[in-house]
Amino acid sequence: MHEMWCGADTRGEPVWHVLTTDKTSTLCGMEKREEKPKDPDETDKHCFPCMKTFQEAVQATM
Numbered sequence: 001m002h003e004m005w006c007g008a009d010t011r012g013e014p015v016w017h018v019l020t021t022d023k024t025s026t027l028c029g030m031e032k033r034e035e036k037p038k039d040p041d042e043t044d045k046h047c048f049p050c051m052k053t054f055q056e057a058v059q060a061t062m
Contacts, residue, residue: 001021014043
């Protein structure tokens with residue numbers, strides 16, 4: 001099972017990433033950090049590379 005994590009994008013803005021199964025990094029390759037972005041409750045933006053990789057992984061299991 002994958003979890004979502006609110007981290008920063010390349011501009012420092014908060015976005016939702018998909019974590020790897022070991023929860024140490026994201027599917028787009030960003031290292032998970034403990035600090036919070038500006039305000040994770042204020043975003044509904046998602047990391048497109050994470051979502052694309054997640055979609056491919058789900059389709060591969062079907």
